[in-house]
Amino acid sequence: MRWSAGIIVCLLFIGTCVQAQRPRYGTIKGIVIDSLSRRSLESTSIAVYLAKDSALVNYALSGDKGEFTVTDIPLNTHCNLIVTHRGYEVFSKLITLAPDSKELRLDTILLVKSFNELKAVTVTALRPPVSVKPDTLEFNVSSFKTMPNAMVEDLLKQLPGVEVDRDGNIMINGKKVTKIMVEGREFFGGDPKIAIKNLPKDIIDKLQVVDNKSREARFNKTSNGNEDLAINLSLRKEVQRGWFGRVSAGYGSNDRYEGSAMVNFFNGSKQFSVIGNANNTNRGSISGEDFNISNSRSTLDGGGGGLTRAASGGLNFSENIGRQLKLNGSYFYNKSHTDNLSKSQRRNILNDSSFFYNSDNNSVNDYINHRFSLNASYTIDTLTEIHINSYVNGNNNDAVNTKQAASLGLDDQIINTGENTYSTKGDGKNFSTEFFFSRRFLKPGRGVTLGFNYNYNDQRSVSDNIGQNDFYKNGLPDSTDLVNQRSDGKSTGKILSFTATYSEPVNKYINAIFRYNYNRNYNYSDKITNRFNAATGKYDLEDSAFTNAFRNTNEAHTPDISFSFNKNQYRASIGSGIQFLTQDNLSVTNGELLHQYFVNFTPSANLGYNFSKTGSATLYYNGRSQQPSIQQLQPVPDNSNPLYVQLGNPDLQPSFFHNINVQVRESKGNNYWFTGLSFNTTQNQIIYQTWFDDVGKQLSQPVNVNGNFGMSGNLQYSKTWKKRETTLRMNLGSNGYYNRNNTFTNKVSVTSNAYSFSQSIGLNFMYKQQLSILPTFNIRFNRTRYSSQSIQDASFNTKTFSLSAFWNQPKWLILENNLQYNYNSQIAPGFNKSVTMWSAAVNCLLFKKKQGILRLAVYDILKQNAGVYRSVTQTYIEDRQTQVLQQYFLLSFIYNLRKFNTK
Incomplete structure (x- = not known):
């Protein structure tokens, strides 16, 4: 297979490079201990530098017995050995490995405690690469x-x-x-x-x-x-005193363009940054992805559909006013326009039959967003602080979606057809603020905190829904449903939360924390729908079936007590609260009120053990509740797609989540590993049941179910090898999960059992500052079994291989390459199950300090980008194809700005 051949070639190439760069090296070994107590010093940093130019040769961290091994030290070369540990004076020694020696075993290194934390910095400029x-x-x-x-x-x-x-x-x-x-x-x-x-x-x-x-x-x-x-x-x-940044502009084939600028001004505690971005290459807003070929991607995984034109800008500032007040804030502006053509073919699965639903969609979406945040911290004295964080968000959206759809039986007999145009214009605003007060007392461990949070959200929209749906019986026209509606929607939400805590030391190792939380969540939704009146030419005929005002209020009081234990490498905490929750659902339109009262326990516990300074094991459990949203509760139907109507459910109850997690991790110098196991289950979980009426309309409504749970596990391992100018890092990962879900298919209960396992390997090869190669490979197996005989079990696998490479030789030239191969076995027949996205770029470094870059890039060299995706659920199998950005060339100029005051 192509992907396996690619991996073999990469591994052989990297191995050849490593072998080619292998001069004669030796190893240094030793032990580090405290000079007074003779206690082993774990996680001490041992670094070796060339004596002639202070270039780093290699480094390591000591083990739990103070032992260390530093490999790949050049023979017959003078080097500086630097040993550092927090709280101790720096130890340095000039060493040389003899030409005929393979190992140098040092005498035990005795570190002397330091009473000046800055002394380690002033003794030498050769800091360790990694410090714990x-x-x-x-x-x-x-x-x-x-x-x-x-x-x-x-x-x-x-x-x-x-x-x-x-x-x-x-x-x-x-x-x-x-x-x-x-x-x-x-x-x-x-x-x-x-x-x-x-x-x-x-x-x-x-x-x-x-x-x-x-x-x-x-x-x-x-x-x-x-x-x-x-x-x-x-x-x-x-x-820290001066300004720096980067400006860039590019233009290419098919009128593609990208441009960005970022300038930062720093002056001690003052920071000010400005950023801007504009492109029509699906790069999004100001995430800085422009000119990065590694972000070009296929849409075989279901993402990246449509063509987007975006422009954005923002600023960030930070300043300390005196010694007590700190200010920090930012503002963002984002504007985007997206066009997308898509088509889908869905096979709906019933208990005793199935039918097809095909649709063609054309959507246009304009979006504008403003975000502003301001954070302030004020230190009253050494024991008392106040923090205030505020956030304002405003957005405007204008979208039009035109759909043509048809439902067919297995014998290709027409069930229904529909043409629909749904347009909506809306705006929204959100404001939130957080106040936090903390006060410590002279007794260690005693303290008080007060927290206040307020969030306000308001959404307004006007939607037009115009369409015609024709229904058939035995292949012959039976009825027609004409829709011409205008809906005015308003949704308001307010969240008020207050939290107070008091901590009191029980003894040297145990603290008691008393906590109280009050939370009030208020939501109001008002939807007024009118039909078009041909006599007046206005939307003035009330459509009561789609008109409703609904109010939801949740109020919770939660007292809580917990105890924490911390001694040496052991830590633990256990606690529980009682949540008294009141939920009121009021239909303002007809005056119906549903009052519900719940008492929930909110337990939490965790146990931790640090078996080394860089290794730990943790076991924790927590439980929490979640209330249904106003959209899930509101009983008025949503018929924006007349052939797929969504209903609310005012009888929904809050869900309660339980989670148990075990994690073990350790990092030792160039080695790292992690493993984790997790189990979760949910009481009264909210899921969506779907069913079809006698004319083929699909309806969906949220309901509560029990018995759902999931388990997952993962293992990660990373190891780094370094030989003077060459570094090779390997990352291995294994992941798996099992989920059991109870759902409803056409109002019949169905249980699904989903299994998944994936294995990944990644390499990161670096030679000097000339060559970088990063291949990765991932394979995932998925299988889902259903309790219903009418639903076909699903089984598929995916493979992903990527190869990024950079070559800087001669010094004024950088070549880039990015290759991504994706395979999905569940893609429908007739479409390629694999896509290879290959992009490359040539960078010419200009000017004396190489601050300028002239760049030529080509995206999707093989012209294989395809927006194809298949999804399989209990109720349907759907194949979808979306519009995507295909091959283009881009010529760009990038300039790096630098001006610093070093005086």
């Missing part, structure tokens, strides 16, 4: 080589334990990164993609990874063991 500190993993950026003009995203791909997918999502040691800060302050709202795709790597000094905890959790020093991660980018000292 309490609650922080720190990377020394200068130790990791990338291509010229690299961005932070390119840096992340070279760090051990870090994975960045093609969409810019970041995983570090098995955890997702959800926020990025610059010098401890949010950058464009903390959006990771904007930061990693627009900030240059060469301005970064250190990259620090921490848990992304809430303010309440940070204050109370609690953890559920499952927090996401945040990255803080610490800038080099010489760039």
Whole structure:
């Protein structure tokens, strides 16, 4: 097979490169201990640098017994050995491995405690590549080589334990990164993609990874063991006063264009950034994806349909006013226009038969969005802080969708046909604010927090629904349904939440936390529908079947108590709350009120054990409730598609989720592994039951079900090899899940059992700053079995292979290549089950400092991009084809701006 041949070729090529670069090397071994207690020092950083130019040779972290091994040290070469551990003075030694030696075993290294935390910085400029500190993993950026003009995203791909997918999502040691800060302050709202795709790597000094905890959790020093991660980018000292950025413009075949600009002004604690983007190449808004060929993708996976023209801009600012007040804010503007032609063929599965539903769609969508955020922190004194965060969002949407559809029996006999045009114009606004007050007391562990949250949401829309639907019996016309309606919709939501906590130390290791939360969620929806009156030429005939005003109010009081234990490498917490929930559903139109009262227990527990400074095991459980949305509760039908009518259900009850998770992870220098197991189940889960009436219309309504549960497991392993100028990293991953779901097919209960397993392998090869090769391969097997004999079991597999390569030789030329192969066995007959997306670019570096780039890129060289997708469910099998962006050439010029005040 083509994909397997590609993998073999890549592996052979990389292996050849590694062998070709193998001069004579040796190994250094030793043990690090405390000079007084003689205790082994785990996770000590041992780095070896060339004495002549301070270039990093290799590094390692010590094990739990203080032992370390640093490989690939050049023989007969003077090197500096630098040993660092937080809280200890830096140890340095000049070493040389004899020409005939393969191993140098050092005497036991005794580290002396330091009473000056800054001393390690002032002793030497040779910092370790990786440092492990309490609650922080720190990377020394200068130790990791990338291509010229690299961005932070390119840096992340070279760090051990870090994975960045093609969409810019970041995983570090098995955890997702959800926020990025610059010098401890949010950058464009903390959006990771904007930061990693627009900030240059060469301005970064250190990259620090921490848990992304809430303010309440940070204050109370609690953890559920499952927090996401945040990255803080610490800038080099010489760039903290000045400005830098990048401007770019490109034009190509078929009138394709891309342009972007970003300028950053830094002056000590002051930060100001401006960003803008415009393109018609489906690159989205200001995520920084322009000119990146790795973001060109096929739509075999169901994404990327339509042709989009987008323009966007934004600004970000941050400033410290005195020593007490810190301000941070951002503004975004986004405008897009999308055209999409699509067609679908759906086979609807009934209990004793089936029929086909075919449709052709033409949609046009215009969207405008404004977002503004402002964060303020005020330190009253060393024990008291106030934080205020505010967020405003406004949007406008104008969409038109024209559909032609027909339903056919297995004998190709017509059941119904329809032509429908649905247009809607709407606008919305959202405002939210958060107030957080914290006060510590002189007694360690004692403290009080107060939190207040308010969210207001308002949506208005006017929709026109015009169409004709013809229904048949025995293949002959039977009836016609004409639709010509105008609906005025209004939806308002208000959420008010108040939280208070008090923490009290029970003893040195145990803290008690008392917590109370009040939450009120109010939603109002009003839909007025009128039919067209031919006599007056206006929409003034009330259509009561599609007119309704509905109000939903949820009010909850939740007292909670928890105990946390933290001693050495052990940590644990256990707690429970009681939620008293009142739910009122009122149909304002007819005065019907449904009052419901619930009492839910909200238990939580976690147990953690740090078996090393970089290894931990965690077991945790939590339970939470979720209320149905106003759209699910409102009884008025939604007939925007007259052949697919959606109903509400005012009798829905809240769902309650249970989740148990076990995670074990360890990182040791160049090696990292992670494994996790998870089990979840839901009481009163909300699902959608669908059925068909006697003329072939499909109806859908949310209902509560019980008995659904799922299990999943995954294993990740990463290992890095480094030989002087050559680095090779391997990532292995295994994932699997099992889900059991109870649903309804044509009002008959059906149970499905879904199984999935995937295996992935990825390599990251880097030689000097000249050659980079990143092949990845993933295969996934899926199988679903149904309890109903009338529903065919589904089984399919997918394969994905990608190859990214960069070649920088001579120094003024960079060649890029990106190849993506996707295979999906469930694609319908008549369509290619595989798509190969190949894009390439040539970059010429210009000017003395290589700050200019002239770039020629071609996207979809093989002209294989195809928007084909198949989905299989309990009630239907659907094949869909959408309009996609195909081959184009783009000539671009990119210029990197730099001006710093180093005085």
